Amino acid sequence: MDIFSTLQEEKARLSPSETRIADILLNDFEFAVNASIIELAEKADVSPPTVTRFCRRVGCESFSDFKVQLARTAYVGMRYLRPEPKSRDPGDVAQDIITKAQNALFLLHRSLDLAAIEQAAEKIAKAEMIYAFGSGGNSSMIASELQNRLFRFGLHVTASSDHGMQLMLAAAAKSTHVIVGSSFSGRNTELVRSFTLARETGVTTIALTQADSLVAKAADIVIPIDLAEGNNIFRPTSTRIAYLAAVDILASLVAYNIPQAAVTLRRIKQQLVAHRDGDDRQLLGD
Amino acid sequence: MDIFSTLQEEKARLSPSETRIADILLNDFEFAVNASIIELAEKADVSPPTVTRFCRRVGCESFSDFKVQLARTAYVGMRYLRPEPKSRDPGDVAQDIITKAQNALFLLHRSLDLAAIEQAAEKIAKAEMIYAFGSGGNSSMIASELQNRLFRFGLHVTASSDHGMQLMLAAAAKSTHVIVGSSFSGRNTELVRSFTLARETGVTTIALTQADSLVAKAADIVIPIDLAEGNNIFRPTSTRIAYLAAVDILASLVAYNIPQAAVTLRRIKQQLVAHRDGDDRQLLGD
């Protein structure tokens, strides 16, 4: 699919010369993407044909195809390999954070289970009542975001970040209701309890969480969001951005499953347009 | 800087042949990025030299440089030109949203005022007390995010989304304090009032908002976040993602301005490691 994944997989099987080429890609990417095959060959101390063969090996048609592929994925793929910013210089820090965020989106997109999302969207669109559960700074934000997005389509929805409240809501929920729970860690046992309780009465439970986690196992429908973890505890923003995007996708698909949604949205839009005398229109963005 | 911006700017000045080349880029981008100069020339019904001249015109060294640039920016730049998803198919919707989000990050990165952010970071790092203000679904999230990030460095910080409370806090603030206010629209007049009030007592005010907006004009330091607006009211997620990234950058730079931050973070880390018997470590991610 993308060169960097292939490179990770093939790494062990590469010959010495090919390894030297790979090293240049990883270390001096800017050079690699701008160099001609001759320049690259010289720097890697190999012959041009070896470079061509290397390109074929990582799944490209030709050297120029390789460069295009490289340039295409590099923008988002690089940080995957270089986890720390080069320096404390504001420019480097900014670039590091931006690229990490874009990378998170990239990885999310690649690992997205569209069938699960579509299934979840259909259930949500038909639900008589929706509960959005999430606790902790990150997941509670996701829960309110869900509420924020879904009420606009005329759906009945409430968000809760309180475990006790979640349990009570889950206990009172009916089979026509849907619970959407978010857990970055997948280890929110309180959420698991709510899910288990709700499923006894036939409530549909949807989880936004790590695949195969405790929370995932407790839910009817799982929208898995698996991002490279590691340092993520100290840098949670990129993970959160991925979750936000996932909610955005889910909400958009819900809208397509609701015939009236277009009408409701149009009404909101007209109201906004009618209102916008003093550019008030923008105020609703805050 | 990137081809698509240049193309937008140069569009009017292009000759008929060059316009045909540009059209192919915009309509059949996949072809363009994979084609040789001859194939591209044939499709545009021009001669290869014309293609070379076109590449130079849009700021590239050569045709191959052009293709690399194209491939590089295309990943994020395409949605700029094609604002709607191709279909309602989940895959297309997902791709549309992801690309829009990445595009927002891309544009943020390009328009970032690093000097302002660095200046803001220094002020925040030295402040005796920090107030994070923001109202409405979007900006209030940014305010709590700021609190969430800054308290970890041992800073004194509180977030408020309540206009009345903001006014009172602003009135009581001292010259050693800092107010950070967020307004997506830049037209939050209540926030302007708080800023104005606070500045009377020499409080440093920092705004995350649109450049040249009302809020921007009322603040000491402006971290401008200007994204192509248009449909953004109905698709606020990508703008929010950009704001989140901006906060992330700001917070990281604050950390570098605080000598003890590393110590505090290390202590948190050690606590986490000590705690992680049952992989509890991950729980804090929620």
Added chain:
DNA sequence: GATCCTTGCAAATTATTTTCGTGATAAGTT
């Protein structure tokens, strides 16, 4: 010792760029 893999050399092929010249258009001149 046979086989397979890796690699570089040189030739062949292909792609790209430069040079140069033609024709068109626009502006200025008589």
Added chain:
DNA sequence: AACTTATCACGAAAATAATTTGCAAGGATC
């Protein structure tokens, strides 16, 4: 209005550069 001149766009062909292929040598492995 007709002519001249300048400027520009564009393509043909030549020149150059880059890339690929075929082949053979060297080295590792069985």
